[in-house]
Amino acid sequence: MRRWRFSKGHGTQNDFVVLLDRENVLAPSDDDVRWLCDRRAGIGGDGLLRVVLARHVPEWDGDPGLWFMDYRNADGSIAQMCGNGVRVFVRYLLDEGLATGPDVDVATRAGLKPASVLPDGRIRVGMGAVTVGTGTVRVTTADGSAYDATPVDVGNPHAVAFGTGVGALDLTRAPVWEPAEAFPEGVNLEFVEQVGERHVAMRVFERGVGETRSCGTGTVAVAAASQARAGNGDGTWTVDVPGGRVEVELADGNAHLTGPAVLVAHGEVSLPNA
Numbered sequence: 001m002r003r004w005r006f007s008k009g010h011g012t013q014n015d016f017v018v019l020l021d022r023e024n025v026l027a028p029s030d031d032d033v034r035w036l037c038d039r040r041a042g043i044g045g046d047g048l049l050r051v052v053l054a055r056h057v058p059e060w061d062g063d064p065g066l067w068f069m070d071y072r073n074a075d076g077s078i079a080q081m082c083g084n085g086v087r088v089f090v091r092y093l094l095d096e097g098l099a100t101g102p103d104v105d106v107a108t109r110a111g112l113k114p115a116s117v118l119p120d121g122r123i124r125v126g127m128g129a130v131t132v133g134t135g136t137v138r139v140t141t142a143d144g145s146a147y148d149a150t151p152v153d154v155g156n157p158h159a160v161a162f163g164t165g166v167g168a169l170d171l172t173r174a175p176v177w178e179p180a181e182a183f184p185e186g187v188n189l190e191f192v193e194q195v196g197e198r199h200v201a202m203r204v205f206e207r208g209v210g211e212t213r214s215c216g217t218g219t220v221a222v223a224a225a226s227q228a229r230a231g232n233g234d235g236t237w238t239v240d241v242p243g244g245r246v247e248v249e250l251a252d253g254n255a256h257l258t259g260p261a262v263l264v265a266h267g268e269v270s271l272p273n274a
């Protein structure tokens, strides 16, 4: 029987199982990830955050003394980056005494992410470069509604669809995009509604998960695509998601994401036999 210590946390209700694996010995399989993230059979989460020392991660060529965020989607797939996850990861490091704040650097597959805990408790993360693509893809939701969507790279792939009120969207099944070759490894799909000046609301259908209550990289994609579309100069965007609100600062092609991060449970889980 494998018994693992875990924590559970969320950032604007994008929720994660957190596993401390300092010396890289746990090796969760795809099935393990799916089971841990299963809301009925396991603990439940949109993804898994494995906390491992960066020196054990061959693809990391930076400071080996940092903590590496090994992020996995609920279906077991690996993603480059998770904007809400990195805040929860920082909260975990601080609460467990694995780092000292208020500034904490996190190693990720999308590079080094510097984070700071703000006086109000929210966490601000340097997300790095955000690139709004040219052209559009056509995204069709379950009820047959079709939207033009702008590709955006936030380290992981996104497509941001405009021209919809988010309340009535049908995300009960996965939307499809055309041409399919635009995103051979899948894509996170955001749907945006303008709320006010530099203020938008969105819903998201995440690659490897399904509809989630929030997606941090998605909020950055939405802010960048909205800014490009409006022809605005750099500035700070408020992004409302079903699970709360975040702020995205855009400057010179780079983004900072600020939002809450909380841990809600700690325990021990007995995994089914492999």
Ligand SMILES: N[C@@H](CCC[C@H](N)C(=O)O)C(=O)O
Pocket: 014, 047, 073, 078, 079, 080, 081, 082, 083, 084, 085, 156, 157, 188, 206, 207, 208, 209, 214, 215, 216, 217, 218
């Ligand atoms: N929820 C995350 C994004 C997680 C990864 C994504 N599903 C992908 O496969 O790229 C966020 O907060 O950014």
